Amino acid sequence: MCVSPQASRILSDMGALEAVDRAGAAHLTGMVIRAPNGATLRGDFAASHGFRAFRDRGISLRRTVLDPILLDRVRDAGADVREGCRVVDLERDARGRVRGVRVLEGDGTTSMIGAGLVVGADGLRSLVAHRLGLAHSSRWPRRLALVAHLEGMGDMQEWGELHVERDVGYVGIASVDGGLVNASMVVPPKDARAVSADRAGYFLGWLRARPQLAPRMRHAKLASPVQVTGPFASHARRSWAPGAALVGDAADFFDPFTGEGIYAGLRGGELLAPFALQAIGAGESRDADQALASYHRARRAEFGGKWIVERLIGAAIGWAPAMNYFSRTLESRKDMADLLVGVTGDFVPAREVLRPGYIMNLFRPSRSTPAPGA
Numbered sequence: 001m002c003v004s005p006q007a008s009r010i011l012s013d014m015g016a017l018e019a020v021d022r023a024g025a026a027h028l029t030g031m032v033i034r035a036p037n038g039a040t041l042r043g044d045f046a047a048s049h050g051f052r053a054f055r056d057r058g059i060s061l062r063r064t065v066l067d068p069i070l071l072d073r074v075r076d077a078g079a080d081v082r083e084g085c086r087v088v089d090l091e092r093d094a095r096g097r098v099r100g101v102r103v104l105e106g107d108g109t110t111s112m113i114g115a116g117l118v119v120g121a122d123g124l125r126s127l128v129a130h131r132l133g134l135a136h137s138s139r140w141p142r143r144l145a146l147v148a149h150l151e152g153m154g155d156m157q158e159w160g161e162l163h164v165e166r167d168v169g170y171v172g173i174a175s176v177d178g179g180l181v182n183a184s185m186v187v188p189p190k191d192a193r194a195v196s197a198d199r200a201g202y203f204l205g206w207l208r209a210r211p212q213l214a215p216r217m218r219h220a221k222l223a224s225p226v227q228v229t230g231p232f233a234s235h236a237r238r239s240w241a242p243g244a245a246l247v248g249d250a251a252d253f254f255d256p257f258t259g260e261g262i263y264a265g266l267r268g269g270e271l272l273a274p275f276a277l278q279a280i281g282a283g284e285s286r287d288a289d290q291a292l293a294s295y296h297r298a299r300r301a302e303f304g305g306k307w308i309v310e311r312l313i314g315a316a317i318g319w320a321p322a323m324n325y326f327s328r329t330l331e332s333r334k335d336m337a338d339l340l341v342g343v344t345g346d347f348v349p350a351r352e353v354l355r356p357g358y359i360m361n362l363f364r365p366s367r368s369t370p371a372p373g374a
Helices: 007-014 017-022 063-076 127-131 189-197 199-208 261-281 286-317 320-332 334-344 356-362
Strands: 026-028 030-034 040-044 058-060 086-092 098-104 110-114 118-120 135-137 144-151 159-165 169-175 181-187 227-229 234-236 244-246
Touching (some): 007 017, 030 334, 040 334, 118 261, 127 244, 144 189, 144 199, 181 199, 244 261, 261 286, 286 334, 320 334, 334 356
Antiparallel strands (some): 026 058, 030 040, 086 098, 144 181, 144 227, 159 169, 169 181
16 A cells, blocks of 8 residues: 655654654655556656655555554544444434434444534445435446555565556556555456456466566465455545535545545545534534535645546546557656656646646657557
8 A cells, every 4th residue: 555755744743654664664766657558657756846745755555554553643642442343324413414423333232422523534435425425436437456465576666566458457566564565456347257256366367467567476475365346436426514524535536546545535634624623613503514615625626636637547547549658758758757646646736737738748749659549
C-alpha cells in the first residue's frame, strides 16, 4: 500500500510518521509506468518543476502495519475505540436527521450509540452512504482488483511500478515493509469467473504470463492470501446529510491506479474536522447543515481537479492505442512525466497538467509516435 509524499505531512501532524518510519516502510522516489507497447516513462517526486512535497519520497507499507499505528494515535487522542463489533444501521429522529448508529456486538446483541455527528469512513461499500441514499455506482470502469503480498520477487528498485496490458488490465507493484512486495492487479469483469474459481492461481498466472515480469517471478511466492474487491467507480451524490458526513472512499472512489486512497482519506478527514466541530456545536439548527454543506464545497474544491485527472488517465488506460501514444510522448518528455507523477503524489496542483500548454504538448509526439488508433 503506497502513501503519497504529501500524505506524510498529515501523518506527521498526527504524530504517526515517526512510528511509520520505525516500522520499516519502504521509500519510493517516483513511478515507472509501462504501456502495452513497451513504452516506459519514469516520473520522480523530486524534480525541477518547482513543486516540493512534504517529503521527496513516498512511503509504502502494509495496511496491517499502518492501521494499528493510526489506531494508537486515535486512542492517544482520547477516542473510545470499540473493536469486535460493526455498524449495521443508522438511527434517526422523526425528521430523518441521523442521531447515531446501531451496532452489532460480538455476542450477537445490538445496541445504539448516539452521536452529534456520524462520520462514514467505511470505505468503498459504505453502509453509511447506502443508508443515507447517497451512494451511486457508475457503469465505467467496471473492474475487479486482486491484491496480495509476494516474497522473492526479483529486481525491485526504488520506484513504484505500473504495468498496463492491452485489454486485460494492469498491475501496480511496489516494495513494502519486511522485504515484501505489494502487487495490486486490476482486471476486467469478464474474468470474474476465473478469479472466483482459483484466485491465487489466476493472480500468479497473470503475473507469470507477462514477458517483462516472468523472469522476476521465477522465485516469487505468495506471502498473503489474495484479496478480491470491486467493482469500483463509486461516489456519493453529496458528502453529507443532516447529522452525517462521508470521507475517503465512502465519499468517492474511481480506480486504484493513482494510489491516492490513503491521502484522500487522511486529507478528507482533515478537511472535515473544522466543519464537524461547527456542526456539532450548532446542534440540530440550520447552521449545522450549512456547516456540512460548506464541507462538501471544500471537498469539491480540494479534489475536483484530481478527479478530472483520474478520469482522463482511466480513459487512456482503458484504450491501449491512447495509452501507447501518450506514454511515448511522456517517455521522451521527462519534465512532463515528473509533473504528472507529482499530481498523483498529491503535491503538484492538478491544474498544472490540465493547462492547455501541457495538453497540447501531450498531443505533440516524437517522430516515432503514431497517432492514437493508428
